[in-house]
Amino acid sequence: MHNTKYFESKRHATWLELFFDLILVVTIGDVTHILSHTHEGHLDPLQFWKFVLIFIPLWWVWASHTMYANRFDADDRKHRLATLFIMFLLIIISGLIGQRFLASFEAIVVCYVSSKYIIAMMYFVSKHRHQESVGLTTVVGRVILAGATISLASLLFPAPQQYVVFYLGILFDLLAFIFFLPQRLQLIPVHTEHLIVRVGLLTIIMLGESVISLSTGLADISWTVERLLTAATGFVMISSIWWVYFDSFHLLSEQKLTTGHSILYSHLFVFIGLSILANLIRHAILDDMVVSDFRVLSVIGAVCFFIGKQYGYFMERPELRSQLVVNTLVVFVLTGFALLLPRTGYILLGLTAAVICYAFLSLRYLNVPPRASRPSAQQRYHRRPAMSDTASSPDTMRGWVIRAYGEKMVLMDDLPVPTPGPHDILMQMRSAEVGDWDDLVRTGAWDMERPFPLILGLAGAGRIAAVGTAVTGFSENQQVYAYNYPLHDNGAWAEFMLVPETYVTPIPASLTPIEAGGVPIIGLTAHEALIDVLHVTGDDVMLINAAAGGVGHIAVQLASHLGAQVVATASRRNHDFVAGLGAASVIDYDATGDVAKAIRDQYPGGVDKALNCVSGKVANDYVAAVKDGGKIVDLPGAVSVHRPGVKIISDYVVRGNRARLADVTRLFDTGALRLVIHEIVPFDEAQHALDLVLSRHVRGKVVLRIT
Numbered sequence: 193m194h195n196t197k198y199f200e201s202k203r204h205a206t207w208l209e210l211f212f213d214l215i216l217v218v219t220i221g222d223v224t225h226i227l228s229h230t231h232e233g234h235l236d237p238l239q240f241w242k243f244v245l246i247f248i249p250l251w252w253v254w255a256s257h258t259m260y261a262n263r264f265d266a267d268d269r270k271h272r273l274a275t276l277f278i279m280f281l282l283i284i285i286s287g288l289i290g291q292r293f294l295a296s297f298e299a300i301v302v303c304y305v306s307s308k309y310i311i312a313m314m315y316f317v318s319k320h321r322h323q324e325s326v327g328l329t330t331v332v333g334r335v336i337l338a339g340a341t342i343s344l345a346s347l348l349f350p351a352p353q354q355y356v357v358f359y360l361g362i363l364f365d366l367l368a369f370i371f372f373l374p375q376r377l378q379l380i381p382v383h384t385e386h387l388i389v390r391v392g393l394l395t396i397i398m399l400g401e402s403v404i405s406l407s408t409g410l411a412d413i414s415w416t417v418e419r420l421l422t423a424a425t426g427f428v429m430i431s432s433i434w435w436v437y438f439d440s441f442h443l444l445s446e447q448k449l450t451t452g453h454s455i456l457y458s459h460l461f462v463f464i465g466l467s468i469l470a471n472l473i474r475h476a477i478l479d480d481m482v483v484s485d486f487r488v489l490s491v492i493g494a495v496c497f498f499i500g501k502q503y504g505y506f507m508e509r510p511e512l513r514s515q516l517v518v519n520t521l522v523v524f525v526l527t528g529f530a531l532l533l534p535r536t537g538y539i540l541l542g543l544t545a546a547v548i549c550y551a552f553l554s555l556r557y558l559n560v561p562p563r564a565s566r567p568s569a570q571q572r573y574h575r576r577p578a579m580s581d582t583a584s585s586p587d588t589m590r591g592w593v594i595r596a597y598g599e600k601m602v603l604m605d606d607l608p609v610p611t612p613g614p615h616d617i618l619m620q621m622r623s624a625e626v627g628d629w630d631d632l633v634r635t636g637a638w639d640m641e642r643p644f645p646l647i648l649g650l651a652g653a654g655r656i657a658a659v660g661t662a663v664t665g666f667s668e669n670q671q672v673y674a675y676n677y678p679l680h681d682n683g684a685w686a687e688f689m690l691v692p693e694t695y696v697t698p699i700p701a702s703l704t705p706i707e708a709g710g711v712p713i714i715g716l717t718a719h720e721a722l723i724d725v726l727h728v729t730g731d732d733v734m735l736i737n738a739a740a741g742g743v744g745h746i747a748v749q750l751a752s753h754l755g756a757q758v759v760a761t762a763s764r765r766n767h768d769f770v771a772g773l774g775a776a777s778v779i780d781y782d783a784t785g786d787v788a789k790a791i792r793d794q795y796p797g798g799v800d801k802a803l804n805c806v807s808g809k810v811a812n813d814y815v816a817a818v819k820d821g822g823k824i825v826d827l828p829g830a831v832s833v834h835r836p837g838v839k840i841i842s843d844y845v846v847r848g849n850r851a852r853l854a855d856v857t858r859l860f861d862t863g864a865l866r867l868v869i870h871e872i873v874p875f876d877e878a879q880h881a882l883d884l885v886l887s888r889h890v891r892g893k894v895v896l897r898i899t
Contacts, residue, residue, distance in 0.1 A: 197265045197386070205389050206267050208275055213390075215279045216254050217397045219286040221404070223247050224467040226289070227489075228474060233482040235489070244464065245359070246289060250282065251460050252362055253307045256336065258390050258456065259369075260311055263380050264318040264329070274314055278307045298347055301358055308340035308365075327704070328376050335373065339365030366457075374451045376704075381899075382452035388445045391459045395437060398463060402430045402470035409477035419477055422537040425544050426473035432547040433469070437462075437501060440554055443509055450874075454507035458500045465497025469543075476540040486536045490543060494527045498550075519553040591686030592878045593645035597636025601648055601879065610681045610690035614662035617696050619672065623709025624652030624684040624896040626873070626881045627742060628807075633683075640679045648878075649684030651675040651712035652898070653705050656696075663693045673699045675712035675848045684709075685878055687898060695848030700860035707867055710742075710893040715856035715865070716846045718747040718803075721825045722754065725841060726801045730755025733795055735802035737814060739775060740766035742885075742893045743827065744805050745868055748773040753864040759791060759799055766891060769868075781810075788816035798822065804831060815840070868892030875899070 197203055226243045227235065257278060265271060281303040288296040288303075315333035343361030346354045369377075406426045413419065444455065468489055475481040481489075502516050523546050530542020590605045612618045630648055632638040640646060653673035659666055666672070674695040676683065681690040699708035722728045734751045738744045739760035751758045752774025760775040767778045779790050787810075792798060798819030804811050804826045811830035818824055820837035829842040859865045870890045873881035875898045884894050 197261075197267055203383060203386050205386065205393055206265070208267070208272055209261065209390065210393060212254070212257070212275060212279055213394045213397050215282055216250065216394065217401055219250055219282045220247065220398070220463070220467060221401050222286045222289045223250065224401070224405075224471060227468065227471040230475070230481050230485075233480065233485070235481065235485045243467075245355075247464060247467070248359075248460070249304050249362055250285065251463060252365065253278065253282065253304065253311075254394075255456055255460075256308065256311050256365075258387070259382075259452070260314055260318075262383050262386050262390070262452070264314070266318075270317070271314070274310050278310055281307045297351075297354065301343060301346055305340045305344045308336055308343075312336040312340065328380060331376055332373060335368045336365065339368070370453060370457070374453065377451045381450050384452070385445055387452045387455060388441065391455060392438065392441060395459070395462065395466070396434070398466045398470075399430055399434055402466060402473065403427070405470040405474045406430070406477070409474040413478065418537065422477050422540060423473075425537070425541050426476065429469070429473065429540065429544040429547060432544060432551055433466070433497070436547060436551050436554065439551065440505070443512070444504060455504040458503035461496040461500030461503075463500075465493050465495070465500060468493030469497065472540060472543075476536045479536060481536060483534065483536060483539070486539060487531045490527070490531060490539055494523070494543060494546070498523055515556060519550055522553060523547070523550045589687035590875075591647045591682070592649070593647050594634055595645050597634070597639075599634075601634060603876065603878070604645065607645075607647070607682075607686065609688050612658050612660040612690060614660040615693050616660045616680070616690050617656055617663060617666060617672070617674075617693050618658040619652075619654040619674065619689045619691060619696075620657040621652050621654040621684060621687060621689055621709075621898040622705040623654070623707075623872075623898055624649045625710050625713050626878075626885050626894045626896050627713060628885055629713070630882055631886060642679055647683035647686045649686070649689075649896070650677050650679070651709070652684035652689065652896075653699050653708035653711075654689070654898075655705070657688060660693070666693065666696065671699050671705050671708075672696045673708045673712050673853070675716055675846070675853065677845075677848055685896060685898075692848070694850050695853075697850050697853040697857055700857045702861050702863075703867065706872060706895065706897055707869060710867055710869060710895040711856065711860070712853060713846070714742045714746050714893065715860075716849065716852055717743050717827065718750050719852055719856050719859075720846045721803055721827070722747060722750050725825055726803070726823055728754045728756050728801060732756040732800040733759060735759045735761075735791065735799040735814065735817060736775075736805070737761040737781070737803070738805040739770045739773070739778070740891050741805060742890070743803075745770070745773055745892055746865060747803050747805075748775050749865050750859070753859070759795065761787060769891060787813045791817040803827070806830065870894050872897050
């Protein structure tokens with residue numbers, strides 16, 4: 193599992209990746225050459241669109257391979273041969289771009305589709321290189337196959353429909369990655385440092401291509417002072433672009449990236465912008481383009497470069513957004529003034545001045561630290577090797593703690609990693625459950641009877657990093673989840689959690705490790721309350737309030753599965769959601785003045801059993817809805833009134849239980865239960881996760897993603 197470059201502590205781009213970048217730039221150079229031809233000083237608009245439409249599939253092959261290599265590159269013979277074959281296909285496309293483009297379009301389609309099929313196959317053969325990669329590689333591989341097959345189907349159509357179908361396949365591919373695959377891709381976060389290096393390397397090589405364009409412009413012409421000054425201006429522009437691009441590059445590498453889409457996809461515009469600007473330099477030296485066309489290209493090139501460059505920073509460094517917007521607007525205004533100049537050489541000089549101005553403006557934020565100290569991609573995802581692969585465990589870990597009850601929680605990065613006892617299991621956490629009980633622990637209303645600093649969180653999912661000497665039935669690297677109460681050592685909001693083996697169960701096959709972290713407490717609570725305490729059967733009318741919440745939405749499904757007629761309370765916006773979970777009747781507690789009366793109007797005899805999930809005095813309103821001889825499980829202990837003939841079980845707290853959690857697992861895997869996730873929150877934003885839960889407007893579950 194650890195035979196990939198992903199797990200290297202000081203990963204850098206391989207020589208093969210650098211070779212790939214060189215091949216791509218050679219191919220892009222041929223594409224960019226389309227913009228170098230003018231007719232009586234004019235650039236045919238069809239030439240520009242030809243440039244863009246050929247550029248996109250070439251870039252998409254490179255981007256697809258980069259996304260694969262970032263997560264799964266083992267740099268073995270199979271990977272090298274597959275990559276070299278893709279490079280050869282790009283070279284063939286390069287040779288077909290010129291005058292033979294339309295006549296050879298079918299061959300270009302075959303080369304593009306073949307390269308995409310190879311990348312899909314690379315995903316399929318890499319399914320065991322990460323613990324979470326089986327499902328991910330299968331889905332991504334299928335998406336790539338589907339997109340490539342749509343593009344291949346273009347061969348069945350005549351022109352121009354042929355071109356439309358070809359690009360529909362690329363569009364399908366892009367949209368799937370942007371809108372439908374991000375949550376799956378987050379299971380294996382992008383390797384930040386590697387991705388930054390890859391786009392940086394390609395950018396520097398493309399700047400080299402700009403220098404070649406400058407040199408080509410000076411070849412075979414008579415040199416004049418004006419042309420030499422224009423060439424010097426072009427070189428200053430290239431140098432300024434290099435300065436602007438790379439001087440702030442460290443601001444991205446400091447961040448944790450999940451999918452990396454904001455960086456990778458925005459660079460399509462960076463690369464298009466650089467290609468156009470390189471051609472502008474050549475045309476300015478040769479003075480072979482009319483000023484009006486030069487202005488149009490200048491606008492497109494400048495906008496593509498700056499918007500493409502700024503987007504990644506805008507998305508990944510929110511604290512810089514106001515400065516980025518101001519700087520970009522200033523550059524665009526200066527570019528606008530440059531366009532008013534009468535000659536191409538002067539416009540190029542104005543554009544260069546705008547880039548230099550941006551370089552000075554960016555000095556204001558080059559040393560701005562990130563909003564929080566964030567781990568790298570490897571730290572977020574198994575940067576520390578599995579304990580079975582090392583002689584000793586890591587010494588420290590990150591975790592959210594309180595130093596005393598009532599204090600604000602803080603993120604510490606030097607907490608000791610616990611050592612398993614004979615019957616303990618050490619979990620390397622992927623995700624953790626978040627509930628209002630976590631705030632009860634923080635405030636001291638629920639005393640964990642553990643020393644400070646106290647790590648928060650009581651349940652989650654992850655892989656087994658180590659097992660005690662007496663543990664049986666579990667092995668290292670197995671995906672498990674657990675509810676750690678009574679708290680054994682430390683809480684779940686940390687990179688590692690130590691739990692007794694009796695708390696631990698393999699996660700459901702129907703859930704990812706991230707999703708599974710949201711199940712243990714709500715699953716155990718609903719299971720124990722309905723089955724062991726209330727003994728819900730098919731003859732019962734079962735009342736569940738706060739039915740759209742964490743425990744509530746699981747309880748509705750379980751009660752319905754047990755055959756009960758479920759009466760649920762929820763806000764109006766959640767009525768359809770709760771009904772879809774299996775509730776026979778949903779009552780709006782906001783619009784109903786007397787909830788008990790509204791329930792009795794539908795069920796005059798009252799309900800047989802009830803599960804109270806709400807705090808405050810409103811909990812008392814539900815007691816009157818229960819028939820004589822009925823039962824209420826009052827989870828938060830909020831019911832303060834008593835009625836003869838109604839049994840109230842208050843302050844009900846479940847405990848870690850392997851057998852019960854295994855039954856919850858079975859219910860998920862048989863389809864009786866499904867988890868609805870309101871939001872998956874990054875580890876560094878745990879306070880936001882808790883605030884979400886305490887807002888009482890959560891539908892389903894909030895999950896904290898740890899790695």
